[in-house]
Amino acid sequence: IRETCTLEEIKMLVNLFPQLQYLQTGMNKKEIKQILTFLLSKTNMKTNQLFFLCIKEIPKMYLRELDMLIKFQNLCRNYFIEFINSDIYLWW
Template identity: 35%
Template sequence: LAIDNYSIDFPSANEITFGKNLWIFRDLIMNISNSMISLSQITKITINSEFICFSNIIKMLCSIPNCKELMLTSLSLERIDSSSLQCTEDFQSLSHTNNITNITIKSCDFKRVQLLVNLFPRLQHLHINELQQEFQSIIKYLLNTNENTRYLHSLFIRSISKIWIKKRKNIITEIKQQNDVSVKLPGDFGCYFWWK
């Protein structure tokens, strides 16, 4: 993609969307910044690629300081140990400076939820698609008050199956009784949690 060959200018753009087959790397972000869009105006990023690695998202977000909303299809750790990733200078810097408060991710497991919470400590709303086996662990982790979840106050888990909610109603009831949390089941395909 040769973005630097174009003289198109988008002076009032505040969202950026990356398609399914686009590889995101630092040079791409710099080319966009230099020729098309003021990255400091971007408040929402959507990444539709299923194979985006977490380290590239971190590098990209370091260049987009005012982003408040992030929408992802999935995250790849590309054989990187999560604790090693958290020790990188980019991760540490971004975790202290980013403004992201809303995240939507279609495919995520417990390890990636932990990374997201550690990277985005100002997170207020999290929307995840079906969690399968780690449902209870993720809910308990997010409800456990710690330094990185202190602003988080809502979680929406979307399912693609009516059976998913039926199988987890007992767990949802238990979570509701053990925590000061409100629960709403909007139809058969999701579960919305919110708390103070």
């Protein structure tokens, strides 16, 4: 997706494409933590096929924030998070 998405738009995408495995998009920075929590939620059956996320054009400071969010909320046990060329890549 070439544009910045809000939480509601991400929810709509997940509902339309429940077999989604890969998502590359910009995100509303005010909602990025809520979006990540939604996508990685263990109780969210609509995202259980998703295993890769690329957040486009995001400041590097979000790398640490998102890593801490995942750890403190126990959203994933095995994951990799990287910052490459202004994008954050997350695999789980």
